[in-house]
Amino acid sequence: MRPFSEPRPSASGRAAISEVRRLGKLLLAVLRELSDETAYERHLAARGREHSGEEWRHFCEHRLRDKYARAKCC
Amino acid sequence: MKLLGHLAWAAVAVLGALCLGAIAINRGEPINSIWLVVAAACTYAVGFRFYAKFIAARVMALNDKRATPAERLRDGLDYEPTNKWIVFGHHFAAIAGPGPLVGPVLAAQFGYLPGTLWIIIGATLGGAVQDFVILFASMRRNGKSLGQMAREEIGKVGGFIALLTVLLIMIILLAVVALVVVNALKGSPWGTFTIAATMPIALFMGVYLRYLRPGKVLECSAIGFALVIASIFGGQAVAASGTWGPIFSLSAMGLALSVVIYGFFASVLPTWLFLAPRDYLSTFVKLGVVVALAIGILFVRPELQLPALTRFTDGTGPIFAGKVFPFCFITIACGAVSGFHALISSGTTPKMIAKESHAYPVGYGSMLMESFVAIMAMIAACVLQPGVYFAVNSPAGVVGTTPAAAAATISSWGFPVTAVDMANLAKSVGEQTLFYRTGGAPSLALGMAAIFARGGGGEAVLGFWYHFAIMFEALFILTIIAAGTRVGRFMLHDLMAQVSSRAGKLGGISWVVVSTILVVAAWGYFLVQGVRDPLGGVNSLWPLFGISNQLLASVALCVATTILLKMHGPKYLWITCLPLIWLVIVTFTASWQRIFSPQPSLGFLAQAEQLAAGPQTAATQALIFNARLDAAVCGVLLVMVAIILVDSLRVWYGILRGTRDSRVSEAPFVPSQLAEEL
Structure with a gap:
């Protein structure tokens, strides 16, 4: 037994921490989807390419053309 | 356990009913905003758990075994x-x-009650149902657009009119939101500098990203x-500067022309350079502010100062003319029902749904969330003293052209306010004046600033929060x-392209420039019309936008009704038909009144006649033309939707009589291979 160990959170505390982490991950995932970062990852995976400035510009060309041809809501 | 669940839901329903009852019968005393929050939350919860689930299970028969x-x-x-x-x-x-x-901020002229009830009930039974059914229909049709579905389910005429209606709405929408920004920034060097600074920031972001x-x-x-926040502080310094302050203090017309020039360049520049980085930023700021406002309201729990009902339910309101019926339901479109x-x-969303059952929280739940944003906007407007609310939102043409006259007029309505109070308030938020700032954005910013400042910092930070809110609204x-x-x-x-195949082949940079000029000129015309209007422009343009948006909702509900009719016969027709009937009654009444009402403050034609009877100047001639143009636009929208409606009735009659093909045109069933819960 370590004499000066930090108090460990209780089971309910650990559950709360993991819940907060899960929410944080979900929020980050939403932000990454909104920022097209996830779409870019999918683009790389689908084409088996590596990230590069050129590849990003190529992705943006198509992504943004489609995105801004659609009506934005009021 | 099941009984406990039933009891819990019964308690939520009773609590919601009690809160709705409390806000409905409260008179004369300020009411705490938490009543509205709880009433809305409970109603949404019950609607989501029972009504939406019923539609998902019985009507749509959402099936997770079917590949999306x-x-x-x-x-x-x-x-x-x-x-x-x-x-x-x-x-x-x-x-x-x-x-x-x-x-909701504009509709608060009737008091908080009509708008709040419409937002809660309209969203639960109408708006969310429309969004959900259209999402479902598009998802079952490979992600087809509303126009494509209208063409397939109703006919070619329906598809063409849906496209034309959307273009008209877009033009009116762009004009009216541009007017909101112009009215928020006129004579405000702090706000104008902050917004101007967002443009080089967006360009920098574009280059950074590329x-x-x-x-x-x-x-x-x-x-x-971080740069935008810095620009808010920069704006404060600019406003205080004797050299820079006047440079960024623009008139309404100067701002309108700036917005028109901005609109042209922002839409022809490469999207990666300006539009996309700006869009990313404004989306994140928008979501952040919505969350912050929700936390602020729950934390501060402000009291509503506006009464449940004002005298303006009789149609004599200074912000826009027309009685509570139908104009409350036109003024609040988004937040209750939005076409x-x-x-x-029927755009991107149906192409991202992994399992059919996900359409239920996405389609129905998102609309409830937006409705909740509308409730928060209503609260932010109603926390202002009524005199302040009307002083900010009333045009000079109604309340008088000097602060003293405006304060006297508003006080005579039973909403006491003085020119000194308004001057002090303007000073505390770093503005020269807050009179005649029609359009809703400044009063919303004031309400939000009041809530945020009460959360911490008090009056010392009021100016920052006011300009933060203005920046947030203007940015997006x-x-x-x-x-x-x-x-x-x-x-x-x-x-x-639909009219002529040769026209459809137009392209190249010259076509981009010409078509952009045409679109900018169309909304720019309405914007300038609004700036010149002595009644503030919002008075005529916002109802026009509301009518057109609700008419588009009628088109969407016609498509939805046709699909439900093909799926189940008349059994579940009421789900989309009841909101459709309501919208048709509301929009047709509102359009008719706006065109033909004998009151010049309400009817466009009566307004033109009244102006024609007076002394004729070039300005009067322009106002007469504009009033007639607005009547014509309203009439065209009405006729187009009437055509879709008649076309739909013809289709429905044929399906019910068995003389028309009633096969559902869904994509064939393919079993889903997606095992994991996404």
Whole structure:
């Protein structure tokens, strides 16, 4: 037994921490989807390419053309 | 356990009913905003748990064993099965625009009660149902757009008119939101500098993303946000400067022309350079502010100062003319029922749904969330003293052209306010004046600033929060203007292609410039008309926008009704038919009154006649022309929707009589291979 160990959170505390982490991950995932970062990852995976400035510009060309041809809501 | 669940839901329903009852019968005493929050939350919860679930299970028969277009047509770009909460966030960010913020603020002239009830009931039984059914229909048809579904389910005429209606709405929407920004920034060097600074910031972000750190959108947006916050502080220094202050203090007309020039360049510049970085930034700021406002309201729990009902339910309101019926239901479109949402529900979202059951929280739940944003906007407007609210939102043409006259007029309505009070308030937020700031944005900013400042910092930070709120509203409105102008250009092209195949082949940079000028000129005309209008412009343009948006909702509900009729016969027709009937009654009554009412403050034609009877100047001639143009636009919208309605009735009659093909045109069933819960 370590004499000066930090108090460990209780089971309910650990559950709360993991819940907060899960929410944080979900929020980050939403932000990454909104920022097209996830779409870019999918683009790389689908084409088996590596990230590069050129590849990003190529992705943006198509992504943004489609995105801004659609009506934005009021 | 099941009994406990039933009891819990019964308690939620009773609590919601009690809160709705409390806000409905309260008179004479300020009411705490928490009553509205709880009434809305409980009603949404019951609607989501029971009504939406009933529609999902019985009417749509959502089936997770059926592969969605995201799975079947997966291409890694548009079609991609995505976690339902991510799709929810994506869909909510796409449907939430300035509408649910501005509409409730303007409708607060009737008091908080009519607007609040319409937002809660309209969203639960109408708006969310429309969004959900259209999302479902599009999902079952490989992600087809509303126009394509209208063409297939109702006929070619329906499809063409849906496209034309959307283009008209877009033009009116762009004009009215531009006017909201102009009225918020006129004579405000602090606000104008802050918004002007967002443009080089967006350009910097564009270059950063393309060449310095490609793909790092979140990182770039965080830098952009920090720069925008710095520009708010910079704006304060500019406003205090004797040299720079006057340079950034523009008149309404100067601002209108600036917005028109901005609209042109923002929509023709490469999207990566300006529009996209601005859009990322404004989306994150919008979501952040919505969350912050929700926390602020729950934390501060402010009291509503506006009464439940004002004397202006009789149609004599200073902000816009017309009685509570039908104009409350026109003024609040987004937040209760919005036809525009049908375009989003049949756009990107159906291509991202991984499992059919996800359409339930995404389609229905997102609309409830937007409705909740509208409730928060209503609260933010109603926390202002009524005298202040009317002083900010009333045009000079109604209340008088000097602060003393305006204060006297507003006080005579039973809402005491003095010119000194208003001058002090303006000083505390770093403005020269807050009179005649029609359009809703400044009063919303004042309400939000009051809530945030009470959360910490008090009056010392009121000016910062006011300009933060103005920046937030203007940032995403100007992004909508850039994106909307661009989309308008494509729509114009589509329409021309439908009329003539030669026109459809137009392209190249000269066509881009010409079509952009045409679209900018169209909304710019209405914007300038609004600036010149002595009644503030919002008085005529916002109802026109509301009418057109609700008419688009009628088109969407016609498509939805046709689909339900083909699926089940008349059994579940009431689900979309009841909101449709309500919208048709509301929009047709409102349109008729706006065109033909004998009151010059309400009827466009009566207004033109009254002006024609007076002394004739060039300005009067322009006002007469504008009033007649507004009547014509209203009439055209009305006729177009009447055509769709008649066309739909013809189709429904044929289906019920068995003389018309009633087969459902869904994509064939393919079993889903997606085992994991996304």
